[in-house]
Amino acid sequence: MLDKNGIAKRIAREVKDGMYVNLGIGIPTLVANYIPEGVNVVLQSENGILGMGPFPYEGEEDADLINAGKQTVTLLKGSSIFDSAMSFGMIRAQKVHLTILGAMEVSETGDIANWKIPGKMVKGMGGAMDLVASAKNIIVAMQHVNKAGESKLLPKCDLPLTGIRCVKKIVTELAVLDVLPEGGFRLVERAPGVTVEQIKAATAGKLIVEGDVPEMVI
């Protein structure tokens, strides 16, 4: 079973040299910590940064320099700043190769719900709908089941949708799964110590298990 950092570490392997990547809030943010040396990627923050760096040293925070999570950040050499319209322009034009974000539910056809729970205070979708509607490759980082113990990998999402037919891959504490174009979650890897049976039990949507599913080496 993976912890949050384990999920982030596993997702980091999907990040390839030369990619522009947008990381959502939460586990996705941690992915930046595990990108291997020599893999050159550029982090996009949708409030207007390409080439986002780490948090500033204490005392060097700049109120004018924040990321999409409203955290103070820094700029790497070679970074650029732009306005919000251009930022989503480059997202919409699919210049950002990979979006990694959290989810409340994912359906077996790749629909995602991650912004609204009926009856609870709605905070808004922020840039999530734009990101999932346009990114070529979308990886979801989330827990396999919710706090009530119910599967978050469903035949169909119950919650209001953020986007449809867009999620390509899911990494949870239990497994790595591909969402197939024809529908279904294909089990790609088991987390260390996790059995196929456990994953089956935690997956409400159509799970596809082909041959021996390797345990991930993390």
Added chain:
Amino acid sequence: MLDKNGIAKRIAREVKDGMYVNLGIGIPTLVANYIPEGVNVVLQSENGILGMGPFPYEGEEDADLINAGKQTVTLLKGSSIFDSAMSFGMIRAQKVHLTILGAMEVSETGDIANWKIPGKMVKGMGGAMDLVASAKNIIVAMQHVNKAGESKLLPKCDLPLTGIRCVKKIVTELAVLDVLPEGGFRLVERAPGVTVEQIKAATAGKLIVEGDVPEMVI
């Protein structure tokens, strides 16, 4: 009767303090020379300048700094540079108050033809179609009749159109005329020494003459 500079001088009076103005090639360019002191206007050049200044001093030409007529120009203090898409964005959004341009024909409903003569080599419309489709106020500077002696103020344009229902005012060597929203050229002023009869003879479209038409003081 006005010469080219006279036409330009008369049009300059239509340019009011605080206006952003786009001047076409030919007579319109001359208008800049006659804008009175104290009338603050900003000249837009659609290749990407606000605050265009006069030609550079000899030896100070900059190949990277030209106007829409491809002439070397200068920048005034407070000018700005932008790309072609933003330039036509501000035109389309009607931030440019006044466009002054030449024409081959104008109809009594304000249609304009100024880019193409069938059978002759076509050079293209450049930015004229964008300008006439969006400017709030369009003044045409032209000769009243063509080289064959035929009126250029017509019931309907014969030549391919540049835009429809857009011209608000026309200044020719003979007269100043308003194009009325309901159709028709209303004679506003006679050029020095020109009679109403001469203007009538030179105008093929519906000419509206109300009361005594003053001779312009230029």
Added chain:
Amino acid sequence: MINKVVANADEALKGIEDGMTIMVGGFGLCGIPENSISALIKKGTKNLTCISNNAGVDDFGLGLLLQTKQIKKMISSYVGENAEFERQMLSGELEVDLVPQGTLATRCMMAGYGIPFFPTPAGVGTEVAIGKQVINWKGRDYLMEEAFEAEFAIVKAWKGDSAGNLIFRSTARNFNQPMSMGGKITVAEVEELVPLGELVPDQIHTPGIYIHRIFQGSNYEKRIEQRTVRPKK
């Protein structure tokens, strides 16, 4: 050049009336027009529709205008971190129109580019699509979205000159740039009003033609919402 300078925020906001729609720049608390927000509170204009990516926090930014109940409707992409907002929304006092962030920014920009509507894939298949025209173009679905029509846009820039030219600083550019081009009347407050000729024409983010009134702001607090740092090595 045309002189756009006004003395202060009060003068800059003349003509904003009850019930109007205004754009307010900034992302979170970054790059918000602090002086103009204070002046709006003093002015007491009511029933405003505010187009702004966020709604501030309880005691800063647009949150202040919520406290004084001057806002009738918020058009935003994200409105968390605001207890008074939540209270007013749940009680029905406040209308909220949630718009995807990219759509929000583009609706501002398109107003400044004179393009009244445009297609975007954001929100297809979600509740955001309800009531909107869906167009399939080359095999992909798009929602038709409209450019905003706002009587005023209020933005904050780093530097500006009397001609209205603006330069933004770092991520405080955010919504300020598209909004600065998208209002019918645009008010810009700047940290530094510089002499004409000091801004480099190639470096100007918003050309002065889009700006109607500009003033030198003062006492910027520039509050940080999430101060995240790492220890000095």
Added chain:
Amino acid sequence: MINKVVANADEALKGIEDGMTIMVGGFGLCGIPENSISALIKKGTKNLTCISNNAGVDDFGLGLLLQTKQIKKMISSYVGENAEFERQMLSGELEVDLVPQGTLATRCMMAGYGIPFFPTPAGVGTEVAIGKQVINWKGRDYLMEEAFEAEFAIVKAWKGDSAGNLIFRSTARNFNQPMSMGGKITVAEVEELVPLGELVPDQIHTPGIYIHRIFQGSNYEKRIEQRTVRPKK
């Protein structure tokens, strides 16, 4: 950062094949990608469709590619001042699609903003409207125009860095900026390739994400089409 630097124009243009559609930056002879045009001639690629505001003059700019008959079709707003162009057009060797200048620029920009079509009033009621959808929106007619789909965009900038960030100089920005964002593969030649970190992030006109290959150009002639001056006082 991702390194976009290639050795020269030949390497930058790898993959441009006969029959492709390319955007070529510049307005008149101002800001044209001189090195890339020379390399295209050397390469000999045929049947190109060129999206470019103008077609150069007989012995410079895209006029050179007309001389070598490598262009099948020009998509431009203004094509005067070019005798060989005229000859090829009148003889039917060259197809010409004339597009209003603002529409042309916006069709490039929209490709870079992922907006596949958009309405514009330019050309309503003229022959430009033939075959196009006309939409009435709030009492005004608009033509629906499409974003360009170009396999390559070739632009010229003043300064650039290895991450592909570009800064244009003065009115040489023109179509170079929207085109730099609108190609499937964008090639940028620059007068000065500067070390990473030298460009100020706030001053960058085109962020490197849009640029696929960048190289240091050489021997810029920067010819002036209309040298207009006034005598020194």
